[in-house]
Amino acid sequence: MSPISLTPMELAMAAVLVLASAALSLRLALGIQRPLLVAAARMVVQLVLVGLFLRQVFALTSPWVTGAVVALMIAAACHEVGSRQERRFQGAWRYGVGGVPVGVATLGIALLALATALRPDPWYDPRHAIPLAGIVLGTAMNSASLALNGVFTSVSRERAAIEARLALGADRYTAFRNIIRGAVRAGVLPVMNQMAAAGVITMPGIMTGQILAGMDPIESAKYQILLMFLLAGGGFAASAGSVYLAVWRLTDARDRLRLERLVSRHGG
């Protein structure tokens, strides 16, 4: 159970792989040596900083500090979801339509897991709460991004079909039924693939990390299973939540399509 501690020397040996790739890229005039080295350097700096930061946060074991870190992570995810869309809402809705479901799903799932399956002592123990919130947040953010992209790209294409249904007396959610179905599916698809392929086609990251760190494979599999369930729930909640919120905002109380609330990334 004792993890094998890595020395700087061993890491430097692995870094040779990146340097060799960069040298080969230069030799073959592929032109990717610069972005490759920049990305590798960024990764090292970011992870070391996060490690140092988390060491401090773990040492404090304060519910306020833990809460603040999680809040910061959620805010960053909201910004990501809002800025990834080619077409988007104006004003605060741009971030709210994805950010609110992502935040609610992450907090809900993380708290549920802390209260039932994991039960660390104290329950806000940052060693459990922060990585858990982080992994759920990543999946929820991806799901919401994909789902919103599905709504926003199909709503313009399907405009005539939506309006035909509204004109015939359908309410707004019925008129959007095809779009809702497709967008929620697009958001949940990566999580479903991940579950279906887990252990057969790919070795899930958590399990790999735990096994490498010296944990029993069955114990790490149990952790992975728990996390997969949490991710599936989080991904679905974030997809469905953001899709319904987007449809609600794309229509009004009189069941009218309000496409003018959607703007393109480059002006108008």
Place this chain on the structure above:
Amino acid sequence: MVNGLCGLIVAASNYPLYVHEPESPVPRGLRARLSLRPSIRPLANTTLTDTCSSLIVNGLHGRLAGPFDLGIEGGECVALSGPSGVGKSLLLRMIADLEPARGRVELDGVDRDRMPAPAFRRQVTYVAADAGWWADIVADHMAYPERARALLPGLGLADALFEAPVATLSTGQRQRLALVRAISQHPRFLLLDEPTSALDPEATARVEALLARLREQGTGLLVVTHDAAQAVRIATRRLRVTPGGLEDETP
């Protein structure tokens, strides 16, 4: 009795109903409907609408067009004409509550805002010139498949089209099927945006005949058309849409 009730509704209404302005004659459609009444028989698979309906548009205006004032009764056909871009489609869409607008629209004296928008649109149904389709097969768009199927022969459409994929249909077939889709829901008023724009003369004549039968059954029609001869054939009143409102063109 029905007509007496109709008069009562009109008399009680505070809004100018076009047909009851003293200087305008009783519309031909209304007269025709009254004189035809004893001989009216319900169509197969349809019910005879025997109530007097009224649709009153009062001061309706959007950002770019209006205000529009208009009153239509069941059994009337009002043709709308005007240059492209003047707001004819916009007017129909505003009446159907598909476009935000200021002003009042009343169905049988009840403000449309007092009923859910979907319920209102099932009574006052807008059909676009090139209406959209949301499923693969024609039949999956029909709320009342038997009623819809019964309407196909009258419009010169083969029964097999009912089960056909929408993607295989011609523009003209889609246009008539969109009409079938709306009519089979038995709306009280139909707002038709160039309903024969993609049709040959024979199909156009069939659509016009169907519209005439709908009028006999008491359906009110508001039809945008660029064809002046068609307006003369189908309409009891002809109105011209201008940026500032409607002008009566009925001789």
